[in-house]
Amino acid sequence: MLRVEDIGVRFGGVHALKGVSLTCPAGQVTGLIGPNGAGKTTLFNIVTGIQRPDAGSVHLDDRDITRDSTEQRARAGLARTFQRLEVFGSLTVRENVQLAAELHRGLRRRGRSPVELADDLLARVGLTAVADHQAGVLPTGSARLLELARALAISPTTLLLDEPGSGLDEAESHQLGDLLRSLAAEGTAVLLVEHDVQLVMRICAHIYVLDFGQLLCEGSPAEVQADVGVQQAYLGAESVAS
Amino acid sequence: MDTFLALTVTGLVTGCLYALTASGLVVTYTTSGIFNFAHGAIGMLAAFSYWELTASQGMPGLPALLLTVLVISPLVGAVIERLLVRRLGTASLEVTLTVTVGLLLLLIGIANTIWDPATPHRVQAFFLGDEVTVAGVVLTAHQLVIVATATAVAISLWAFLHWSRTGVALRAVVDDRELAALTGASPTRVGQLGWALGAGLAGLAGVLLASQVSLDATTMTLLVVNGYAAAVLGRLTNLPLTFVGGLLLGLCQAWAVGYLTLDFISQIQPVIPMLFLFVALVLSPQARLRVAQTAPLRAPSVPGARRTLLATGSFLVVAALAAVAMPLSRMGDATHGMAVALILLSLVPLVGYGGMVSLSQLTFAGIGAVALAKVGGGPEGLLAAIAVPAAVGLLVALPTMRLRGLHLALATLAFGYAMDDAFFSNATVMTDSLGLPVPRPLGLDDPRGYFFLVCGAFAVCAFGVLALRRSTLGRRLVALGDSPAGCSTLGMRVRRTKLGVFAMSAGMAGLGGALLGGQQGAVGSADFGLLLSLTLLLLAVVWGVRTVSGVLIAALLLEAAPLLQDHISGVGSVVPLLVGLGAIGLGKHQNGIVGSVVAATRRRRAVPNLPQPRTEPPIREEVLTSAQS
Amino acid sequence: MTAPVVTAALELRGVNAGYGRVQVLYDINLVLPPRGVVALLGPNGAGKSTLLRVASGRTVPSSGQVLLRGNDVTGRSPERLARVGLCSVPEGRGVFPNLTVSDNLRMWTFRPGVRRKDVEETAYGRFPRLAERRRQLAGRLSGGEQQMLAMSRALTADPDVLLLDEISMGLAPVVVAELFALVRQIADDGTPVLLVEQFARTALEVADEVAVLSQGRIRLHGAPDQVRDGVLATYLHAEGSA
Known part of the structure; x- marks a missing residue:
């Protein structure tokens, strides 16, 4: 479970995030949506320790991890994928996942071998056919799935996904939704940033809307859809040019 | 005043x-x-x-x-x-x-x-x-x-x-x-x-x-x-x-x-x-983790365990044949070449796999030679020739591991250049002006036997390097070169991985340097100069610092070049000219010559046809934190 | 042929483009008429920015043609295109952050015939706030001020074609409205504008024509009223409420 409290960040004179608090409980998919530049990726970077917040705190499973390094957070059960891909392009697809499994196994030596786990995870995201190809040549959609499989290989309790659906076609995106739901059902806390609103509405139990670095509103998919402010944030205000 | x-x-x-x-x-x-x-x-x-x-x-x-x-x-x-x-x-x-x-x-x-x-x-x-x-x-x-x-x-x-x-x-x-x-x-x-x-x-x-x-x-x-x-x-x-x-x-x-x-x-x-x-x-502020950095792809070629074993075996057979059949007059050059190959090999895990450029490998080689000279030619001397440079490497790496890319390269250059002046030119270290006498390890005074020993050391290390690439440490290194941010978010202890490989590489270079010293009988400051160090790195990169065969060819060619020069009169400096031109050709073949050949043979195999669009333009370096300034 | 031939301000003809081995745009045909605003909409990752990169010469298409006022300019460098009147404001960063405001304005004078004095007069006259901050680094300005500085290039360079990439990103609705009023004015003064925009509703208000890009292909093209429902549905999965 992930809890973020009152996060604030400034870039130069601009507030990138201001007073953002959200909770992402285990066992469900939580959505985080908002227009480009709203601060979603910045929030992910703060949660994973790549950036430091100017204010606020991050809690993982009720432990304050605000001062922890990125590595420590990963070891505590936090995994993520990236909007701008960070696959290990020189390794094969299988090696990408295998390495993650090995890093995780370094802690506790039991269970299945990393290669077996890698093959299972690749099958789960549907990349078995390209397991032996170099990861750098994958198209975006597949590379995003690879990042997902890689993140799963460290058996996270909380999973942050930054636009996993972009680059996927409709059928693939539907499959991704099913996969995320089943992950949540297994007890993982999933925080999903996604522009495919259809996907978000279908699988999220609770949705936060970020605009201008601040939370605009939160609620069930139906509540968020009905919110006028959300429509404005997403589509722009009515009658600007008149 | x-x-x-x-x-x-x-x-x-x-x-x-x-x-x-x-x-x-x-x-x-x-x-x-x-x-x-x-x-x-x-x-x-x-x-x-x-x-x-x-x-x-x-x-x-x-x-x-x-x-x-x-x-x-x-x-x-x-x-x-x-x-x-x-x-x-x-x-x-x-x-x-x-x-x-x-x-x-x-x-x-x-x-x-x-x-x-x-x-x-x-x-x-x-x-x-x-x-x-x-x-x-x-x-x-x-x-x-x-x-x-x-x-x-x-x-x-x-x-x-x-x-x-x-x-x-x-x-x-x-x-x-x-x-x-x-x-x-x-x-x-x-x-x-x-x-x-x-x-x-x-x-x-x-x-x-x-x-x-x-x-x-x-x-x-x-x-x-x-x-x-x-x-x-x-x-x-x-x-x-x-x-x-x-x-x-x-x-x-x-x-x-x-x-x-x-x-x-x-x-x-x-x-x-x-x-x-x-x-x-060391004090310069470094950008924190870089995100959205597309590293150039490295050669994927990783020979399997069986192929490695086979290649190592054949190499040893050839080495044994050469040890017996080669005229004694050429023995010295050949041994020298193999020792240089071992020093270059130490670049493969560091530069080739991990993308960390070190300009002080020759310095570690020198430290290895000095360690052998001071401890003596027995097994404990060989051990010291590995352990002392590895320890020094660790010491150098500790403050510099925070650095990346060019900054790391410059830090190793500073270390190498400083050692050049303060250590290898120092009378208390090098005892006399003709250089420090270095014994042949294990008392192998027979040139043929010594040649085979150096080849053996290279074979063992090359086998080790390839095994390393297939191991989890190798995957960590390559991953680190591709995406530091990806590594951290998966929980990799980045510093520890880097320190380990830096020390290991320094130890390997030390062994190479000791064997080189043993061949020469003595080492002096000229053997470990900055310019030579740069030349070696350059040769390795030109021929393929990502492959073992690339560095082997590079070392042997370096040894053959003076022979070539004997046959071309009139031109004062064939080696730097050739090396310089080689480097300049690198703009086109960035995986090195061996890498390009391997890639050319691989291209014939089926390539997956994956028609989906990829949307990101290849952004080279976008420092996330730079937005803060 | 008796019908008068109107030369398009900018035309993409059968353009395929991508990065390395990965294709992003598929057979794009798009005409920017000599007057008016064409808005390019579509989900993240659809290839909108790539299309603008191709149009501005930053990415060379693997096949197809780019025509500027009927002249084939495929493969021309961006600086040459800029000098002949193609003004392109890239996504999120249309200014040099480490240059002062007045140095930024100096950079707007590379189009032949544009004089420093005129640029300063127009920019400071239209945006007095820039005049107050002429000695400040552009990176220290607020988001809205930065975008005004960027737009001042479009105002002063007297371009033949204006390409705008998500100028509304991260800006307050008031500022967005102000920017789009400016875009409308530039268009009404006779400069054709190709606009990539995430706020669908805002774009529909300001545009004369809308093209929708998805998965690298143009799916919809027409007047705002013709495509409105389809567009809003893809953006926010909330038919009827929009």
Whole structure:
């Protein structure tokens, strides 16, 4: 479970995030949506320790991890994928996942071998056919799935996904939704940033809307859809040019 | 007090020269993104041109100076930009570094071919004999000229960058290359201007320096390395800070020479600029994790366990046959070559897999040789030859592991250069002027047996390196080169991984150095010089630092080159010329020659047809935290 | 042929483009008429920015043609295109952050015939706030001020074609409205504008024509009223409420 409290960040004179608090409980998919530049990726970077917040705190499973390094957070059960891909392009697809499994196994030596786990995870995201190809040549959609499989290989309790659906076609995106739901059902806390609103509405139990670095509103998919402010944030205000 | 003033004045004069050369370095680096290791070589070429014009052709000093600094040097810079730099694009650090190092060697080769190093070349100081006394300190007119020129350059550079449209465009290209193009300013032309300007500044420093030192191609080229410290103090981008850094460095050096007269400390005097560089690097603020950085793909070729075993076995059979059949007269060269191959092999995990460029592998090799010499030729000596460099490597790595890319490369260069001056040239270490005697390990005095021992050591290490690549540590290294952010978010202890591989690589280089020393019977400071170190790295990268076969071929060719030279008379320096040209060809084959051949054979195999769109443009470096400034 | 031939301000003809081995745009045909605003909409990752990169010369198409006022300019460098009147404001960063405001304005004078004095007069006259901050670094300005500085290039360079990439990103609705009023004015003064925008509703208000890009292909093209429903549905999965 992930809890973020009152996060604030400034870039130069601009507030990138201001007073953002959200909770992402285990066992469900939580959505985080908002227009480009709203601060979603910045929030992910703060949660994973790549950036430091100017204010606020991050809690993982009720432990304050605000001062922890990125590595420590990963070891505590936090995994993520990236909007701008960070696959290990020189390794094969299988090696990408295998390495993650090995890093995780370094802690506790039991269970299945990393290669077996890698093959299972690749099958789960549907990349078995390209397991032996170099990861750098994958198209975006597949590379995003690879990042997902890689993140799963460290058996996270909380999973942050930054636009996993972009680059996927409709059928693939539907499959991704099913996969995320089943992950949540297994007890993982999933925080999903996604522009495919259809996907978000279908699988999220609770949705936060970020605009201008601040939370605009939160609620069930139906509540968020009905919110006028959300429509404005997403589509722009009515009658600007008149 | 008089001493203090005198030292301060000398320091400021030296500092002005550092500032001049460092600012040229900064101009080229910021406008083209490429750190020019050949900067000093351009200054050297300018100094020789000035000699040619004045001493040889009889031209007066001032027109010769103007011609050299305003025409010849900028032209050299612009041509280099056009022929080499422009083609590099988004090449990896080891490739851009290798190309400029190749250029350095090429320019030294050209200079040595035109101006015979055996005959002395002397350049007269400006206003020779004129002196001025300021506050009791005697200044030569030449020193005044240096200070005046540096001041004028600083002021006019500032004015140019802030008042002229071209200057503004230059800063704009540094800030955002793509946007500059969209406004209609041409980044390529600005890049060329940056190289011309940088080369002009290098030339100016070179000519001003020429009368103060003996004109020798190598010495003059390497003198500029001291200027790196000033550039790093200016974070490689800030000109005013770079100027201050240059002056500070000059002052520190002068005061140290004057006041640190204790025996031990006086020995480290020449090392001061390098200590300065090292400290400046270690303290320099580093960008935190870089995200959205597309690393160039590395050669994927990883031979399996069976193929490795087979290759190692065949190599040992060939080595055994060679040990028996080769004429004794060639044995020495062959053994030497295999020892060099072992040193180059130590680059494979570090540079080839991990993308961490180290310029001090030869230093570790030297430490290995010294360790063997001091401990003795028994097994414990061999062990020391591995363990001592590994430990030193760990010590060097601890403060520098935070650094990435060019900063790490420069830190290792500072270490290597400092060791060159303070350790390998030190009488207490090297005992006598002919060098430190190194025993043959394990008492193998028979040249054939010793050759086989070196081959065996190479085979074991090569097997180990390939096994490493197939192991989890190997995957970690490659992953680290591809995406540090990805590694951290998966929980990898990045520092530990880097430290481990750095120490291991240093140990391997140490063993190679010890075996090399054993072959030669003695080692001296010339065996581990910076220039040789750069040449070795360059050869490895040209032939393929990502593959074991690449470094093996590189080492054997290096050994064969002198033989080749014996057959081509008339050309003074075939090796640097060939090596330089090789590096220049690298722009096209960035995985090295072996890498390209492997890729060509692989291309014939089926490639997956994956038709989906990928949306991100290949952004080279987007430092996330840079948005904060 | 008796019908008058109107030369398009900008035309993409059968353009395929991508990065390395990965294709992003498929057979794009798009005409920017000599007057008016064409808005390019579509989900993240659809290839909108790539299309603008191709149009501005930053990415060379693997096949197909780019025509500027009927002249084939495929493969021309961005600086040459800029000098002949193609003004392109890239996504999120149309200014040089480490240059002062007045140095930024100096950079707007690279189009032949544009004089420094005129640029300053127009920019400071239209945006007095820029005049107050002329000695400040552009990176220290607020988001809205930065975008005004960027737009001042479009105002002063007297371009033949204007390409705008998500100028509304991260800006307050008031500022967005102000920017779009400016875009409308530029268009009404006779400069054709191709606009990539995430706020669908805002874009529909300001545009004369809308093209929708998805998975690298143009799916919809027409007047705002013709495509409105389809567009809003893809953006926010909330038919009827929009």
